[in-house]
Amino acid sequence: MRTLVLNAGYEPLAVVSFRRAIVLVLAGKATIVAHGGRPVVGGSVTLPRPSVILLARYVRVQRSGAVPVSRRGVLRRDNHRCAYCGSHATTIDHVLPRSRGGRDTWENLVACCVTCNNTKGNRTPEEKGWSLRIRPACPRGPAWVVRGVETRDPSWDVYLGDAA
Ligand SMILES: [Zn+2]
Known part of the structure; x- marks a missing residue:
């Protein structure tokens, strides 16, 4: 199971393993906003299994607007x-x-x-004599610039928007 990481402004930032997400939560660097599945037991603590976490501090990201064509x-x-x-x-x-x-x-x-x-x-x-049913263009939005969201958890939808 993987976890969607949201920037402090709720914009989707990355997809990480849930273990990595738990490390961030335990370190106080993120909070869990959505969870599912069986809780995770680690040492003396039991945590809900995070499907979405929110970073405590805003991370600046440099992204080129272009989505590579494939x-x-x-x-x-x-x-x-x-x-x-x-x-x-x-x-x-x-x-x-x-x-x-x-x-x-x-x-x-x-x-x-x-x-x-x-x-x-x-x-x-x-x-x-054919016409195109669509106007082909470069896709936009977080669902296209964040790696790993192609196969998404339903709890991510609200943060990723409609572009499937
Ligand atoms: Zn056809």
Whole structure:
């Protein structure tokens, strides 16, 4: 089980093991805001198993705004829905085909089903008479910049917002 670490301003900061979280709590550096599962017994103390902790002091973070583009990320951004037909997507497609100068960017990559991918081939959506159901863009928000939140505990949702 892992723990979501919130900065003193309640913004999601990191994901750590619950053991690491307990060390922070015992050291007085964090407090538990949500817990679940069986309590943790360590030495003479019993603690609730933390799923979310809040840092006592604000930590400054430097983050570049850019989220690295990846196949998995594109599928996640588009909720595994094909950008052309809306059915379940298992691949990604270059809107402007790579062979024609299309690049690996958030704006040029969309989730795609195998059927549409094969049918589209080397053409643009316009040439096929297709339209995009979404406007592909770089995803934003804490759910994208904090590592390890791809598989999340339900108790994290309120802090991470809607972007799944
Ligand atoms: Zn499709």
